Amino acid sequence: MNKKILLILSFYFIAIVFASCSKKEFDEYYGRPENLEEPVYQILREKGNFSMLLQTIDKAGYADILGKSGYWTMFAPNDEAFNAFLQEKGFSSIDDIDSTLAGQIVKYGLIYNAFRTERLPDYQSSGGWVENAAFKRRTAYYDGFxxxxxxxxxxxxxxxxxxxxxxxxxxxxxxNNNKYITYFADEFLNARGYGAYDYNFFYPNNTLSPLNIMQAQAIDTNIVAENGIIHETDKVLLPPxxxxxxxxxxxxxxxxxxxxxxxxxxxxxxxxxxxxxxxxxxxxxxxxxxxxxxxxxxxxxxxxxxxxxxxxxxxxxxxxxxxxxxxxxxxxxxxxxxxxxxxxxxxxxxxxxxxxxxxxxxxxxxxxxxxxxxxxxxxxxxxxxxxxxxxxxxxxxxxxxxxxxxxxxxFYSVYTSPYLDPAYTLMTRLLNDPDGYRNLISNINRRWTLFMMSDEVLRNLGYDYNIDRSEWVYESPENGNIVTGNIAKQRALRILYNHIVLTPNDELDNLSGSGIIRTGDNELPGEYIKYDNNTVYAAGNEVLGNVVNITGSETQNNGIVYFTDNLLEFSEEAPGLDLKRLAEEPNSGYDYFFRYLENSQFYNPDGSTISIVTLGSRYTFIIPDNDAIQQAVDDGVLPATDTGAPNFSPSEFEGQEQVANFIRFHIIADRIISDDGKVTGQYSTLLKDELGNATFLDFETSPGSLTVTDENERVANFIPSASNNLADRSLIHLIDNYLSFTE
Incomplete structure (x- = not known):
């Protein structure tokens, strides 16, 4: 016989002998341990009070699954629960439950993975267990097509x-979009501060126990099976x-x-x-x-x-x-x-x-x-x-x-008025822009006044939105110049902000009188506008010689809305021109200061511009009146002229730097200050000291009062009848004293 074949047969014989001799040992090692619990299906059968659940499992086709493999948590309604369910549904017996309904009952009661009651309240996060953070688990049930x-x-x-x-x-x-089942465990509720009120809000006819699964109570828990954990319940649950x-x-x-x-x-x-x-x-x-x-x-x-x-x-x-x-x-x-x-x-x-x-x-x-x-x-x-x-x-x-x-x-704020009106789509688009103010004026906890800007008015004054190009467009009514994109949008947004006023005390509910008020809010202050006998106007309206008429109003939950026939426009002329006009008015009190200004090193008479003032930036001009200017000359703070301060001609005085510093010290940078009490404190002027540091003035304001103090404790009060003059993002005030800075 071939040696190779003989060798194979020898090994085969030895294997048979070994197998027959060690079968007992083999079974003891690899066989099912005697103390291992039966699978879920068999445990339910052994318990004796789940006969109807077992029939339902059979109809659902889950007997094999629950009788062999897997790793489940099962919320298992007992026979008493099924009897109540059959009566509730009008069924005569368990036979009336078809395979579809059986599948719903069984699969919705099955949770993936086995959880004892002490683990049910814990959340299985990707970073590990989070204790007492869970109140739901994914089930085996899903709706499908x-x-x-x-x-x-x-x-x-x-x-x-x-x-x-x-x-x-x-x-x-x-x-498969599996459904979740909700449960209420004491540990979760206590940790989160919830209680019986939360449970009974959904299930008013049920009693909260240490573990409720929706409207069911767990009455026997942590029943161990080979392939999972069983929690006996007193109600049959259907997937919601x-x-x-x-x-x-x-x-x-x-x-x-x-x-x-x-x-x-x-x-x-x-x-x-x-x-x-x-x-x-x-x-x-x-x-x-x-x-x-x-x-x-x-x-x-x-x-x-x-x-x-x-x-x-x-x-x-x-x-x-x-x-x-x-x-x-x-x-x-x-x-x-x-x-x-x-x-x-x-x-x-x-x-x-x-x-x-x-x-x-x-x-x-x-x-x-x-x-x-x-x-x-x-x-x-x-x-x-x-x-x-x-x-x-x-x-x-x-x-x-x-x-x-x-x-x-x-839907209940001043924002609602343009938002839900097709005549105000451009205004709504501006408000809804990421750079807009939708969230500001829709804040129901703050009081606002909103002046409306209709599509018709905006378009008549050159503003529009190009849908095809997704950009704003502005065409000047005066010269026909066109700007588009962000420049046009920022221009429109500046106009819009003139129409938004924080009014915590309903300050603009009655416009029959007259006054001045700042637009915007305290966090993002706007420009100032004025009102007089049911008309309103901004600096640009003064330049253009028009006003905005109020044509109607409506009240929202957080303020009042006014319908108008025009826009509150910003000024595009230099503040120097505003100062010039004020100086030209009879007995205005501004003319002495202006004469020094127009003969200073940074005044351009061609456009009445001031080189140290940037168009579109915020300023407050505090201008000493004629008597104060004369006193500054007498005190040597301003240079005198050959003919005296009131009558000098261009270039008749020496000390240009002295004049320049005086002017700088009377212009507040990056702040618009009025007598409304909104701004009080120390603010920098345009003057820098010899080291290049800012200089400051102290302001105290309250309704009807504005007082300025310099570092020498020199005090000046604003003159109400000649102050609060509107300019490009600025106010111009007349004060009764001059202010000085000492190096």
Whole structure:
């Protein structure tokens, strides 16, 4: 016999002998340990009070899965729970539960991975366990494909399983969008400051226990099986709808959903989803993804929360507040359609803001609702005890039905007046620009006055927006010169800011008198405007010789809005020209100072410009009156002339640097100061000392009073009747003394 064959047979014989001799030892080593628990299915059978659950598992086709493999947590309703469920549904026996309903019961009660009660409150973050931060777990249940009528056509639809934050990543193939189950564990509630109020807000007829799974109580926990953990419950749970399904299928909110679906939902054919549908059903129909607008904070179809980390849905969810039809219709009639003829005329951004105002990208708990903000960064503005008419814990978030519309800043502030009026689209575009002031004037906690700028007025005065080129355009009505892009936009924004006034005490509610007021707010001060007998005007209006007439008004929650026939325009002439005109007025008190100015080293008579003053920058001119100038001459602070200060001619005096320093010391840089009490303190002049450091004057202001003090304790008061003169981003005051600086 061949030696090789003989060798093989010898080894074969030895193996048989070894196997027969060591079978006992082999089984002892590799066999199933005697103390190992049975799988979930067998444990349920051994317990004896899960007979109906076992029949349901059989119908769902999960007997093999739960009887062998996996690693599960199962919330297992006992027979008593099933009896109550059958009675509630009107079923005569367990036989009335079909395979579809059985699948819902079984798969929604199954959580991936095995969790004892001490782990259920902990969040499985990518960085490790976060204790007492979780109140949900992903289940084995998901909805899958649905057939819906979309625009009159039957379509196979599946919901997006991601939030559409970038317009493209709204669906990930292979993710079944599994539903989450919500539970209430003592450890989580105590750690987060929640309690029975939060639970009973959703389940008013149930009692909070150490562990509640939705409306069920866990009555026997941590039952160990080979392939998981079982928690016995006293109720049969069905998978709840997600937020999208609930609002789309609940007639009480049909109007809220209709506007949402008509304006912020699209259906996009998806190749991967179509292939999956074909592999699953053999059907070749196209599958469409239900996609929510990317301007919204989340997609109500998405069961995965943010998915920034795989399990972040364990620790948070979404919230929607939806007004019932009657109050929503009232809001439509009184607010949305106050100036628009129909809903289809509303710009898309209005719908985006409206639904952002009702959507929270986080879980809004009833007892801690004020700590959360919506898609517009506003807190919920509801009385939870009287204005919430429906509270639901859904698979991907909380739902609150309301008997009022969220009083959002954008719909109940002075911003609302241009925002919801098609006659003011250019003004709204400016306000909505990233460099605009939408958030400023829509702040419901501050009082504002807003002067309106209609499209007609803006266009008549040269301002427009080129849609095709996405840029602002300005054409001068005086000379026809055209500027475009950022230059035109910044010009329009400066005009706009003249029309926004912070009025914490409703200072402009009555314009029948006269006065002066600063535009903008305290953080971003604007220019000054004046009002007189229901007209208003800015520095540019004085130059152009016109005023702005008030043609109407309306009151919003945070202030008053005035409709006008003109723009509050800024001045484009040099302040030197304003000073010249003031000096030319009879007995103005400005002429002595101006004579020194026009003969100084930095005055250009051709354009009445002052070289040390930049057009468009902020200044306050504090001009000593004639008597003060004469005193400065007498004191040697200003050089005298051959003929005396009041009558000198150009170049009749010596000491140009002395004059230049005097002028610089009476101009405040980068600050507009009036007698309104808004600005008090030490502010720098245009004069630098011999080391190049700024020099300062002290200002004390209050309504009707402005006092200036120099370092020598010399005090000057402004003369009200000759002060508060408007100029380019400046005010010009007449004071009763001169101020001096000592090197």
């Amino acid at each position: 649905k057939t819906q009528n979309i625009d009159g056509q039957e379509r196979v639809v599946i919901g997006s399983n991601r939030n559409n934050t970038d317009g493209t990543n709204y669906y990930v193939s292979g993710d 709808k997600n937020l999208d399904d609930y609002i789309s299928q609940t007639s009480q909110y049909s109007l809220f959903y209709q506007l949402l679906g008509d304006n912020l939902v699209t259906y996009v054919r998806n190749e991967e989803a179509s292939n999956s549908y074909y592999n699953f059903t053999g059907n070749t129909d196209d599958v469409y993804i239900k996609v929510y607008d990317q301007a919204l904070p989340f997609s109500p179809t998405n069961e995965n929360f943010l998915k920034e980390m795989d399990n972040d849905g364990q620790a948070n969810g979404y919230t929607i507040f939806a007004p019932e039809n009657a109050v929503f219709q009232e809001f439509i009639n009184e607010v949305l359609l106050k100036n628009y003829p129909s809903l289809d005329q509303l710009p898309k951004y209005i719908y985006e803001d409206l639904y952002n105002a009702h959507m929270w990208p986080n879980s809004v708990w009833p007892s801690r609702f004020q700590a959360t903000v919506n898609g517009l960064e506003e807190e919920p503005r509801f009385d939870f005890d009287s204005e919430i008419i429906d509270a639901q814990q859904l698979s991907n978030g909380f739902f609150y039905g309301t008997n009022k519309v969220q009083p959002s800043n954008y």
